[in-house]
Amino acid sequence: MLTKASPRKIYTLPTIIAVVSGVGLIFALLGDGIWDAVSWLAVGLPLGIAALVWWRSTPRRQNMR
Amino acid sequence: MTNSASRKWAWVHKWSSLVSTIFLLMLCVTGLPLIFHHEIDDLLHETAHPSQAVPGARPANLDSILEEVHHRYPGKVVQFVSWDQDEPGVLYLSINDSVAADPLTNKFARFDANTGAFLDEPEFSGRFTTIMYRLHTDMYAGLPGKLFLGLMGLFFVAAIVSGIVIYGPFMRKLSFGEIRQNRARPVRWLDWHNFLGIVVVAWTLVVGATGILNTWADLVIKVWQYTQLTEMLGAGKDKPVPTKLASLENAVKLAREKLPDMEPQTVAFPGTVFAGPAHYVIFFRGSTPLTSRLLKPVVIDGETGAFTDMRDLPWFVTTLLVSKPLHFGDYGGMTLKIIWALLDLVTIVILITGLYLWIARRRAPTDQVSEHALPPVERSPA
Numbered sequence: 001m002l003t004k005a006s007p008r009k010i011y012t013l014p015t016i017i018a019v020v021s022g023v024g025l026i027f028a029l030l031g032d033g034i035w036d037a038v039s040w041l042a043v044g045l046p047l048g049i050a051a052l053v054w055w056r057s058t059p060r061r062q063n064m065r
Numbered sequence: 066m067t068n069s070a071s072r073k074w075a076w077v078h079k080w081s082s083l084v085s086t087i088f089l090l091m092l093c094v095t096g097l098p099l100i101f102h103h104e105i106d107d108l109l110h111e112t113a114h115p116s117q118a119v120p121g122a123r124p125a126n127l128d129s130i131l132e133e134v135h136h137r138y139p140g141k142v143v144q145f146v147s148w149d150q151d152e153p154g155v156l157y158l159s160i161n162d163s164v165a166a167d168p169l170t171n172k173f174a175r176f177d178a179n180t181g182a183f184l185d186e187p188e189f190s191g192r193f194t195t196i197m198y199r200l201h202t203d204m205y206a207g208l209p210g211k212l213f214l215g216l217m218g219l220f221f222v223a224a225i226v227s228g229i230v231i232y233g234p235f236m237r238k239l240s241f242g243e244i245r246q247n248r249a250r251p252v253r254w255l256d257w258h259n260f261l262g263i264v265v266v267a268w269t270l271v272v273g274a275t276g277i278l279n280t281w282a283d284l285v286i287k288v289w290q291y292t293q294l295t296e297m298l299g300a301g302k303d304k305p306v307p308t309k310l311a312s313l314e315n316a317v318k319l320a321r322e323k324l325p326d327m328e329p330q331t332v333a334f335p336g337t338v339f340a341g342p343a344h345y346v347i348f349f350r351g352s353t354p355l356t357s358r359l360l361k362p363v364v365i366d367g368e369t370g371a372f373t374d375m376r377d378l379p380w381f382v383t384t385l386l387v388s389k390p391l392h393f394g395d396y397g398g399m400t401l402k403i404i405w406a407l408l409d410l411v412t413i414v415i416l417i418t419g420l421y422l423w424i425a426r427r428r429a430p431t432d433q434v435s436e437h438a439l440p441p442v443e444r445s446p447a
Binding site: 039052 | 244271
């Protein structure tokens with residue numbers, strides 16, 4: 001996930017995440033059951049990535065001090 | 066992107082954020098409990114629940130419920146009857162001194178839709194959720210308050226768009242999700258601000274834009290009244306309010322026959338803001354998460370009970386109705402509500418780190434903060 005950025009690639013991952021979570025917002029509107037579940041995964045994706053970044057960054061900071 | 070273009074976008078980001086941050090913080094904080102307003106109300110307030118519906122039983126006659134209302138509230142009139150979408154089997158009756166009175170001053174009585182029994186008289190004013198709601202929608206300042214918050218929403222969207230543009234220059238030497246943990250706090254917080262801001266950008270844009278649309282709801286409804294509703298009423302738009310109303314039970318029955326696949330959601334009584342002076346307007350809804358938000362008005366003559374007209378709502382009302390769930394997050398069960406709350410908390414972190422970065426940079430304009438925190442374009446001489 002955390003690839004080294006080149007100027008052209010800076011927006012690639014953010015765009016994919018934005019499209020997935022944005023489309024996910026519409027999914028739960030279209031139906032119940034499976035539609036809801038797909039929507040939870042897609043809309044929750046940014047939270048999962050944020051949690052991962054948080055988890056990766058915390059122990060490193062403790063080791064530095 | 067040229068250096069001067071980048072500086073201009075940075076300027077837009079700084080000022081649109083500074084103007085709106087304090088109001089956005091308020092909106093995020095008051096919006097958080099509103100995601101769970103149903104659960105909070107249930108917890109804080111005693112509410113009567115309807116009896117279990119007997120399968121196949123006919124719902125209570127609406128006319129006898131109205132009779133009960135007139136008996137219970139002598140001299141008062143009913144403005145609206147609504148079928149509660151969150152608690153099936155409950156009818157909400159909005160009661161006031163006259164049909165023309167401001168609906169904001171309505172009192173409410175709840176009835177069991179199956180037995181016709183009176184349930185209770187919920188008092189919404191003074192509730193915790195009502196206070197949060199008023200702060201969130203108009204800050205107790207009516208339409209000017211709403212439009213002001215809509216303007217703050219526009220600044221918020223400008224801050225998000227400019228933030229997306231300057232994310233690129235900031236990230237030239239960093240990879241996605243990289244937090245420089247061994248650096249000073251302003252650098253770490255800048256990395257968190259940029260990362261969180263870009264990762265939740267779809268949600269903040271959607272909730273921001275739909276929030277702005279909601280601030281225009283009163284105006285949208287006014288336009289609908291002057292255009293489609295007036296057309297549907299035809300010659301009936303100038304008739305006086307009938308002294309004796311046609312049977313509501315028969316009016317709803319007639320409208321149901323016209324729309325067998327839909328369910329009635331609200332009846333606006335003749336003379337009220339959503340109806341004609343002499344006509345009932347009965348709003349029907351579909352049954353999926355999306356179509357349950359899309360209403361279809363049926364106009365019934367309030368004097369004769371005759372069918373008058375029925376149409377789909379125009380695009381600008383439909384847009385408003387679809388924007389509501391996308392703002393509230395109430396269309397995908399409790400899981401979606403919790404995701405909504407977490408994304409709201411992330412937005413609060415973005416707002417606070419952004420504010421902190423502005424303060425830190427002002428305090429130390431030439432030290433390492435700006436030296437390490439800004440992209441090369443920001444440091445180059447003007």
